[in-house]
Structures are given as structure tokens and as C-alpha cells.
Amino acid sequence: MMIYTLNVRGVFPVNCYALINEQSQHGFLVDPGAQGEDILAVIHEKHWQIEKILLTHGHFDHTGAVNFLRQNLDIPILIHENGKDYLQNTTLNLSACCGEHILVDDASFVHDGDYIQLADGSLALKVLHTPGHTPDSVIYYNADGHYALVGDTIFKGAVGSTEYPGGNKTDLAHSLKKIFALPADTILYSGHSRPALLAQEQQRNQRSMSIN
Structure with a gap:
């Protein structure tokens, strides 16, 4: 299984990820935030068969290309149940304050605890609900591959902001504890930073936030 990082930019740069079984070329797309035409071109060029689009949360910089890609690929969109209001409210998803109008229907x-699998069973991701940055924030964790797609909950050298609508510092602290309970060699793939080793982020956060 390969993890491809597609660096895209709308109002903000964001990491869109493609998780691809290199034998079957089937996979998932995570957080296509912008440049839908460019993402689609890569999908066609590499002959990927994307089965689902997975969203770590409903902020517009992670959902901006969803409608375009769904129309062209005819695939489902998955988000945590708390994300419905974010997909349907441009104030909550922050697109309105950035001069955009991004809504997503039919997700x-x-x-928490669900497993999302490719049709052939070659990849399974566990959903872990990690509110704090937003109430709908989740990570997608793969135990066999020792990695997690963590959205904006945690970054290399930082943690997610709680200043936007729905943000909550107490929830974020609990969510970080949940992440830090994963194996220390887990690689964290975030929405806006380079990959991070969980053990290093745990040590940094224990020092700076006294999370034990």
C-alpha cells in the first residue's frame, strides 16, 4: 500500500492523500481540498480506481474539490456524523469568511470505531473520533501500516487550532490522548505539515501541554 501526497492549493495549501493498493490500483482519496481538475488528471494518469473520498473534517480547505471529483468519479463521500452542519453551512466551514461558497450534499x-475497507479487503482504516479542532474531526488509522491520516488535529510540531466555530481545547486534549495511545512508531499524515512520528509529537506535547 502506498500513500501519495498531492499538494493542492485553494485559499490555503493542503495535503490531499491517495492511499493506493499498487497491485490493484484501487484506493481512497483523503481531503481533496482544491484543484479538482489537477487531482483528477493524476488519477487518470496513474490509472487509479478511487473507491471513496474520506474527509477528516468539514472545513472548506479540505472539501473544496469534493463536488467536482464526485461528479466525475461517481463515488461516495464519507465524513463523521457531526460534519453534516459543516458541509451545509458556509460560516461553519469557513468558506464564507474567505470569499468562497462551498457546500457538499449527500455525504x-x-x-467512532467504524472500519472503512476497500472492496477487495486489502486496506482497512479505523475511524477514531478526535474532536477539538472541530466537533466532526476524525483520524483514519491503519494498524498494519503504522500510519494515521490526522487532518488538522495534530501537525508536525503543532496541534490543531481551537479558535474556529466548534473548536474546544478540552476536547482537543482528550483527542490527543487518544492519538498518543497508538503505537509510538505510527506516522501521522496531517492536512498542513510534513509527516510526523507519533513518539516525537507525544514528547513535545507532554512538555508543552502537560498531557499525560
């Missing part, structure tokens, strides 16, 4: 909802 399917996931819950």
Missing part, C-alpha cells in the same frame, strides 16, 4: 456518515 455518508461514519462513527
Whole structure:
């Protein structure tokens, strides 16, 4: 299984990820925030068969290319159940304050503890609800591959902001504890930074935030 990083930019730069089984070329797309035409061109060029689009949360910089890609690929969109209001409210998803109007319809909802699998069973991701940055924030964790797609909950050298609508510092602290309970060699793939080793981020946050 390969993880490809597609660096895209709308109002902000964001990491869109493609998780691809290199034998079957089937996979998932995570957080396509912008440049839908460019993402689609890469998908066609590499002959990927994307089965689902997974969203770590409903902020517009992670959802901006969803409608375009769904129309062209005819695939489902998955987000945590708390994300419905974010997909349907331009104030909550922050697109209105940035001069955009991004809404997403007809998403399917996931819950804490769910598993999302490719059709052939070659990849399974566990959904872990990690509110704090937003109430709908989740990570997608793969135990066999020792990695997690963490959205904006944690970055290399930083943690997610709680200043936007729905943000909550107490929730974020609990979510970080949940992440830090994963194996120390887990690689964290975030929305806006380079990959990070969980053990290093745990040590940094224990020093700076006294999270034990």
C-alpha cells in the first residue's frame, strides 16, 4: 500500500492523500481540498480506481474539490456524523469568511470505531473520533501500516487550532490522548505539515501541554 501526497492549493495549501493498493490500483482519496481538475488528471494518469473520498473534517480547505471529483468519479463521500452542519453551512466551514461558497450534499456518515475497507479487503482504516479542532474531526488509522491520516488535529510540531466555530481545547486534549495511545512508531499524515512520528509529537506535547 502506498500513500501519495498531492499538494493542492485553494485559499490555503493542503495535503490531499491517495492511499493506493499498487497491485490493484484501487484506493481512497483523503481531503481533496482544491484543484479538482489537477487531482483528477493524476488519477487518470496513474490509472487509479478511487473507491471513496474520506474527509477528516468539514472545513472548506479540505472539501473544496469534493463536488467536482464526485461528479466525475461517481463515488461516495464519507465524513463523521457531526460534519453534516459543516458541509451545509458556509460560516461553519469557513468558506464564507474567505470569499468562497462551498457546500457538499449527500455525504455518508461514519462513527467512532467504524472500519472503512476497500472492496477487495486489502486496506482497512479505523475511524477514531478526535474532536477539538472541530466537533466532526476524525483520524483514519491503519494498524498494519503504522500510519494515521490526522487532518488538522495534530501537525508536525503543532496541534490543531481551537479558535474556529466548534473548536474546544478540552476536547482537543482528550483527542490527543487518544492519538498518543497508538503505537509510538505510527506516522501521522496531517492536512498542513510534513509527516510526523507519533513518539516525537507525544514528547513535545507532554512538555508543552502537560498531557499525560
